Amino acid sequence: MQTELILPRPDDMHLHLRDGDMMRAVTPYSSRDFARAIIMPNLVPPVTTLEAATAYRDRILAAVPKGQDFRPMMTLYLTETTTPDEVAAAFASGIVKAVKLYPAGATTNSDSGVKDVRNVMHVLEKMSEIGMPLLVHGEVTSAEIDIFDREAVFIDRVLEPLRRALPDLRIVMEHVTTKDGVDYVRSADSGLAATLTTHHLVLNRNALLAGGIRPHYYCLPVLKRERHRLALRDAAVSGDARFFLGTDSAPHARSAKESPCGCAGMFTAINTMPILASVFEQEGQLDRLADFTSKHGAGFYGLEPTAARLRLVKRAEPLDWPAQIDAGGDEVTVFDPGFPVYWHVADQPGATEEQSHEDI
Numbered sequence: 001m002q003t004e005l006i007l008p009r010p011d012d013m014h015l016h017l018r019d020g021d022m023m024r025a026v027t028p029y030s031s032r033d034f035a036r037a038i039i040m041p042n043l044v045p046p047v048t049t050l051e052a053a054t055a056y057r058d059r060i061l062a063a064v065p066k067g068q069d070f071r072p073m074m075t076l077y078l079t080e081t082t083t084p085d086e087v088a089a090a091f092a093s094g095i096v097k098a099v100k101l102y103p104a105g106a107t108t109n110s111d112s113g114v115k116d117v118r119n120v121m122h123v124l125e126k127m128s129e130i131g132m133p134l135l136v137h138g139e140v141t142s143a144e145i146d147i148f149d150r151e152a153v154f155i156d157r158v159l160e161p162l163r164r165a166l167p168d169l170r171i172v173m174e175h176v177t178t179k180d181g182v183d184y185v186r187s188a189d190s191g192l193a194a195t196l197t198t199h200h201l202v203l204n205r206n207a208l209l210a211g212g213i214r215p216h217y218y219c220l221p222v223l224k225r226e227r228h229r230l231a232l233r234d235a236a237v238s239g240d241a242r243f244f245l246g247t248d249s250a251p252h253a254r255s256a257k258e259s260p261c262g263c264a265g266m267f268t269a270i271n272t273m274p275i276l277a278s279v280f281e282q283e284g285q286l287d288r289l290a291d292f293t294s295k296h297g298a299g300f301y302g303l304e305p306t307a308a309r310l311r312l313v314k315r316a317e318p319l320d321w322p323a324q325i326d327a328g329g330d331e332v333t334v335f336d337p338g339f340p341v342y343w344h345v346a347d348q349p350g351a352t353e354e355q356s357h358e359d360i
């Protein structure tokens with residue numbers, strides 16, 4: 001039985017760190033285990049300019065504990081007033097790696113999102129020209145579309161026409177949650193990739209609804225049926241470079257989740273790597289964990305895997321984590337995968353010379 005695993009320090013290619021006290025509370029958990037992360041821009045107000053992204057990046061770096069090396073890779077939030085020049089300048093700076101498209105109303109803080117992709121085509125054309133990736137929250141928001149079908153309908157109504165119109169645009173379907181999404185990514189010849197979250201690999205919709213409603217398992221896209229979860233796991237362990245980790249770790253105050261209208265998101269940054277080691281072990285594919293967490297995403301963004309290493313060890317006693325962490329007076333509930341996790345992160349080596357946060 002394999003009890004040790006050494007990986008290039010992983011990349012989280014979809015992460016919500018928030019701002020202020022919440023950011024200061026959660027950032028050290030990501031910087032402890034991850035080398036780099038693609039940082040989501042859905043703050044209030046959203047991060048729409050290079051200037052705002054740079055200031056946000058500086059606040060994140062100030063929250064990284066001394067001795068840890070963590071590189072936030074920033075994104076801009078696409079609105080219908082974003083200009084091609086703004087995104088091009090942001091990309092040229094090296095600080096901003098991608099633009100995020102939230103359909104208006106799709107999820108947390110998405111009110112300034114895009115109502116109709118036709119209104120942002122001039123920006124997307126520019127991105128296609130300069131090779132800047134578009135990260136999509138791939139769900140339609142029309143009230144008449146069943147929430148469990150929103151990803152599949154987005155592919156038909158938005159993504160496929162967009163890819164036909166701009167075949168060179170590089171697109172990531174963020175947090176893909178269905179077999180339809182996995183099959184669509186596999187069917188593409190080029191230019192399309194997908195992130196997969198930890199929680200969608202572990203849970204199906206029964207976790208959310210069977211035997212009681214569990215608000216801490218509410219996220220968007222919402223958890224799906226078992227056959228979809230199995231398709232996601234198959235994609236994650238397949239070795240296909242188009243699939244890589246984006247945790248979508250999305251902390252919210254406990255009171256905002258345990259409410260008559262609870263908000264979407266699970267806080268998984270703290271225990272993601274041990275849980276993923278368990279998932280890959282369950283699938284008999286431990287050797288492919290590094291591809292998923294440390295190589296495929298880096299490749300998509302044109303980066304080398306990190307020189308630093310993360311060591312995971314399997315122990316007899318299960319990993320312990322707090323049920324909640326404190327975030328400036330608010331509690332954030334920690335993701336519970338529902339099974340004991342025997343993998344532990346053993347070493348989190350700090351910076352190496354090749355990899356300091358000035359090196360962007």
Ligand code: DOR
Binds near residue numbers: 137
């Ligand atoms: O569950 C989610 N939480 N899904 C999203 O798309 C957004 C995120 C958040 O920001 O809370």
Ligand code: ZN
Binds near residue numbers: 014250
């Ligand atoms: Zn997200």
